[in-house]
Amino acid sequence: MSTPGPHTLAPDHQPSWRRRRLDPEHSLGLPLTLAATAAFLVLVPFALLALLVLGAWPPLHRLDATITHALHHYxxxxxxxxxxxxxxxxxxxPMPLRAVALLxxxxxxxxxxxxxxxxxxxxxxxxxxxxxLLKLLVGRDRPELLDPVARAAGYSFPSGxxxxATLAAGVLLLVLLPYVGRGVWRVVLWVAAVLLVVVTGLSRVALGVHFASDVLGGWLLGVAVVAATTAAFTSWRAHTGLRRVQPTRDGVAPEVERHPGAA
Structure with missing residues (x-):
């Protein structure tokens, strides 16, 4: 009967699921756990906001109405x-942004x-x-104003x-970061991404076709989706032996800038 060698790991000594998830060197360990947790933590406030909208929570309704009417008068x-x-x-x-993403x-x-x-x-x-899909499930009507300056069809929550804008800004940012270096162009890229997201959301409330909570819901959902897909992609990178990256600093695939076929 053969006996296990000195370097053979017996089944009883396999690392526990918890230890593997917290292992900083494991391809599916701590980096993926942190990324998945971040995506989940963004989904929690989105889910809470959706429940408050569905339940027509009076304080949220009053806040939405106050912001809508103030911007409408302006x-x-x-x-x-x-x-x-x-x-x-x-x-x-959405359609122009999807066209840019397609390019x-x-x-x-x-x-x-x-x-x-x-x-x-x-x-x-x-x-x-x-x-x-979430618009249909929530079924929230758009703001009703006596003298609207713009109109939009369909339901209101979340703002498309x-x-x-959040999805496109996240994709463009995380793909293009390796191409702008560490100088002023990196700051320009970040500022452009933030402005795209913030001003696009603001424009919908300013025109009276969305409540502020609709826009907040769109932002939260977009961040959660980008975080989740980025977590999956960076986990795949580590699993295939590519170096680990910090997406908000390095982008999701920094090696593509020098070696196009690497990702």
Whole structure:
């Protein structure tokens, strides 16, 4: 009968599930656990907000109404502001942003970065499908104003503009970070991503077609989707032997900038 060698790990000594999840060196260990936890923690406030909207929680309703009416009165007195918000909300609507994301995917495919292109596509598609589905499930009506400055069809929560702006900004940011270095262009890229998300959401409330909580819900859902898909992608990287990255610092695939077929 053969006996286990000195380096053979007996079944009784296999690391526990908990230890594997907290192992910083394991490809599916601590990095994936932290990323998955971050995505979950973003989903918690989104779920809570959705429940408050579904239950028509009076304090939230009053806050939404106050913000909506204040911005509506400002819009009625400032037609130039309305024109600017209309232009912004059309330029950065979901369909144009999806077109930009599609061009990015095509560019990545031409560079041989098939898995990175798949990550970008998955992020946009998953988030893009969740938005309309949640609108139907929640069934919240849009604001009703006596003298509206803009109109929009469909249900209100979450804001599709806010959601898709967050998805597109996250995808573009995490793909392009390796190309801008460590200098001023990195700051410019971050500022552009934040402005895209914030001003697009603001434009929907300023035009009176969404409540503030609709926009907040779109932002939270977008961040959760980007965090979840990024966690899955970075876990795959570690599993295949590629070096670990901090996505918000390095991007999701920094090696693609020098070796296009590496991801």
């Amino acid at each position: 819009a009625l007195d400032h037609p130039a502001w309305v024109a600017l918000m209309r232009v912004w909300t059309e330029v950065f609507a 990015l995917v095509i560019w990545l495919l031409r560079r041989g970065a098939r898995r990175l292109a798949l990550w970008a596509t998955t992020t946009m598609v998953v988030g893009g499908l969740m938005g309309p 503009h806010a959601l898709n």
